[in-house]
Amino acid sequence: MKVEKTVEKIEKMEIRGASDIARATAEALKQKSKKLEANSVEDAISELGDSADRLLKSRPTAVSLPNAIRKVFNGLKETGSVEEFRELAIQNSDEFIEKSKVAKQKIGEIGSKRIKDGDKVLTHCNSEAALSIFKSAKDEGKEFEVFSTEARPRYQGRITAQDLVNEGISVTQIVDSAARFFMNEMDLVVVGADAIGANGAVANKIGTSQIALVAKEARVDFYVAAETYKFSPSTVLGELIEIEERDEEEVWENKPDDVEIRNPAFDFTPPRYVDNICTEIGLISPHMAYHVLKEEFGLGLQDVL
Numbered sequence: 001m002k003v004e005k006t007v008e009k010i011e012k013m014e015i016r017g018a019s020d021i022a023r024a025t026a027e028a029l030k031q032k033s034k035k036l037e038a039n040s041v042e043d044a045i046s047e048l049g050d051s052a053d054r055l056l057k058s059r060p061t062a063v064s065l066p067n068a069i070r071k072v073f074n075g076l077k078e079t080g081s082v083e084e085f086r087e088l089a090i091q092n093s094d095e096f097i098e099k100s101k102v103a104k105q106k107i108g109e110i111g112s113k114r115i116k117d118g119d120k121v122l123t124h125c126n127s128e129a130a131l132s133i134f135k136s137a138k139d140e141g142k143e144f145e146v147f148s149t150e151a152r153p154r155y156q157g158r159i160t161a162q163d164l165v166n167e168g169i170s171v172t173q174i175v176d177s178a179a180r181f182f183m184n185e186m187d188l189v190v191v192g193a194d195a196i197g198a199n200g201a202v203a204n205k206i207g208t209s210q211i212a213l214v215a216k217e218a219r220v221d222f223y224v225a226a227e228t229y230k231f232s233p234s235t236v237l238g239e240l241i242e243i244e245e246r247d248e249e250e251v252w253e254n255k256p257d258d259v260e261i262r263n264p265a266f267d268f269t270p271p272r273y274v275d276n277i278c279t280e281i282g283l284i285s286p287h288m289a290y291h292v293l294k295e296e297f298g299l300g301l302q303d304v305l
């Protein structure tokens with residue numbers, strides 16, 4: 001798909017979910033690389049860079065997007081010709097997309113070990129990584145039940161409920177505000193992530209932090225399922241993760257004039273409320289976030305930013 005079309009679909013959330021956004025970004029850059037008009041590597045960097053900038057602005061919170069761009073651009077400056085540049089960009093995109101799929105599978109295999117027969121598990125919004133855990137547990141023959149919140153205002157919880165039904169997993173849909181009502185019945189909470197800071201704080205769909213708080217109070221383990229490319233390298237250097245605020249119409253169409261609406265799409269769950277982050281390199285404490293960043297982006301983090 002072309003860059004402009006991809007940007008439009010990400011903005012409208014026709015492409016959504018941090019991993020899907022990242023893979024679509026890598027794919028759009030790959031398609032752009034095939035059609036570069038540049039005559040020098042320098043011009044190619046600038047041409048592909050313009051597309052990357054456009055994609056970067058489509059949704060601000062999911063750090064998987066800039067991380068996908070970083071992977072695609074890896075080594076491009078050092079190429080000796082436009083042809084070499086093109087080949088490497090395509091190879092990098094393909095590798096990122098493949099790595100993303102493998103990571104999701106691995107997260108499923110690791111996380112599913114923490115689901116037991118008879119468990120009730122709460123999830124929020126729609127996360128491929130969280131779903132991978134449920135699917136693996138089901139494949140292992142475990143019988144368990146998932147409680148899925150609606151995730152207003154965009155109701156991504158309905159996508160989760162449908163996905164689970166398709167997999168033959170028992171699912172109960174609840175409104176977001178019923179999380180505390182049901183928490184005492186739960187054995188585990190599993191959610192996804194859009195971004196994870198160097199301190200282990202997790203940015204995920206609005207309402208996640210309330211659920212984490214309620215889970216803590218009820219002493220229910222709270223797990224985050226996230227690929228390592230959801231960790232934010234710029235937070236090591238003091239940058240903050242930006243929380244996207246979306247259109248008020250998503251919350252209330254045709255509202256009375258005097259009513260103000262705020263519609264943040266994400267919130268932060270502090271690391272003290274997170275028991276484990278399930279990544280493709282293992283089940284880790286949120287306090288290991290800095291080490292994941294070092295592992296993923298190398299010792300010279302400054303160089304990748």
Ligand code: RI2
Nearest residue numbers: 016017018019127128129192193205
């Ligand atoms: P995966 C989604 O954001 C949800 O917040 C979900 O938890 C997160 O992305 C991660 O999703 P949105 O795009 O990458 O629906 O695990 O706003 O699919």
